[in-house]
Amino acid sequence: MLKKFLERVESIGYSTNKLDSGSIKIGLDCCPEWNVLLIDIDDDRMLPYFYLRKYRVEEVTDLHDILPTVLTTIIKANGTSSFRFLGEHNEFSGIDDELYGMYWFPAQPLNEKLRKNSENDLDCFFNILFDLYMFHMYQGDILGANDYEPVDFSSDSPELKVWVDSIVEAIGKDESYVANLRVNPDWFYFRSFSAAFSIFKSPHIATLLKGFACKKSEGFNDLEGVESSIEIHNDIRNTIPFSDYDFSINVLQKLGDKSTVEVVPQENLLVFISDEHVIMKYSNCGAEAVAIEKELIRERQQREISLLFGDRQFVWNIADRNSSAEFEDLILELLNREAWVFSVKKVAPTNQGDNGRDLICEYNMLHNEHQISKDVGSVQIGKMIVQCKTNLNTSKKTSVGKSDVDIANAIFDYRPDGYMLVVNTQITRDLTEMLERQKERREQNAIVWWNAFDVEDRLRKHPDILARYRHLVYYE
Known part of the structure; x- marks a missing residue:
């Protein structure tokens, strides 16, 4: 599969070279400044990255910053891949404000790895390479440059100074920066190393990139969060922190x-x-940032639901055996959110017997279900049997009693560290007393039971789970 991939790459104009280390170098013979390397990790994976290094007499920080940004912005706007950037500084010259080169790594959906036998991975990377090839072919048109006008570079002009002074006023006069203008292509460029951002003025490039950015595909969605907005484009998830947006504005x-x-x-x-302008602001805005923002959104939703729906009752729609099986799935997801639970698994598929064990979870025996420590600092993992019982809509029963569960045999047969019963209604007084007696015997580390109220209280705290099971339980 990798061999066919390399043949496809060569067919569009690249050269490929397999190194003694097993890594593969991909390049454009006409443009040696563009470098693509696939570092061999093991039999299954490679680490792909891109590297740009211009060799010119004048300062080239602006080229190392702008060219990869323009290319990858087009690729990301098309929903192909997101990238992580790593600037290279010249240790030999000792100039802190010089960008000696630029590395960038395809992050999502490849996760900075290329699986050698994955058709999806290879297709994704081929699409990135194709866009790079087209970019290098039409670089003049994209950047607004031509072959018949002179090229110029300067760090000193009245217009540039006025432009730079306005930026310095916005970010603070103590910032360390470099700035220059370039002619053919035409732009003003400013980079602040201490503020971790760059900006260039080029109406030509800005108009082109804005056209790509405005072209939203069917796979695009966004959501306003607590500290950031979340953007989902195909399989790529990123955040746009409000603070960075305000800074740029x-x-x-x-x-x-x-x-x-x-x-x-x-x-x-x-x-x-x-x-007219393009601003590049370094920020944590990838998959990790999305996970953090999702947690903030969940906390916000909990407060909103408590305020707006705290007095609303739930309605359960347990219509048949399949619904009962989905109830087990619901409880599995809720248990996975509990801080005292490490893992939860179903014992068997719905069409197979489970011998009284619907779920098995590993839990911390040194904390109870209310997340209260038992005064021991370490973690001790135990195994808990979880039984899930439901009453169908068609049933006249409104509770689960002793005859509906076989607690004694489940405990005797499997000797678990803990036992848990979860119902979608209520348990009877006799069953409650039975569970309390078993708890008082201290034969198990924990005896836990959840009535409908306990389940519903957790559903209010986890609206994303409630949304997935809204056919099973919903607000009246």
């Missing part, structure tokens, strides 16, 4: 640029695009 306003702004987030870089 402030800079643009200082420059007199009040046009609308589009944002293309990468893994550790946000690209803000106005009609």
